[in-house]
Amino acid sequence: MAAKKTIKIKQIGSPIRRDEKQRKILIGLGLNKMHKVVERQDTPELRGAIAKLPHMVAIVD
Numbered sequence: 001m002a003a004k005k006t007i008k009i010k011q012i013g014s015p016i017r018r019d020e021k022q023r024k025i026l027i028g029l030g031l032n033k034m035h036k037v038v039e040r041q042d043t044p045e046l047r048g049a050i051a052k053l054p055h056m057v058a059i060v061d
Contacts, residue, residue: 005042011035013056025049026056 011031015023029049030038037060040046050057 006039007042007046008037008039008060009050010037010058010060011056012058013053015056018056022053022056025052029057031057 009029009031011026011034014034015026026032029040029046050059
């Protein structure tokens with residue numbers, strides 16, 4: 001069985017003074033502190049959440 005592809009996501013922006021919807025997306029990604037890095041499965045839903053926050057998250061290698 002092939003291993004599931006994963007990506008690492010890093011929070012680069014603060015949720016202070018952001019819309020509540022953007023804060024909830026960050027929490028859903030598992031990010032809550034600046035410069036925190038999490039590893040998640042690469043799915044279309046995850047890519048969509050990342051696309052909504054290009055100013056707050058970055059994909060790292």
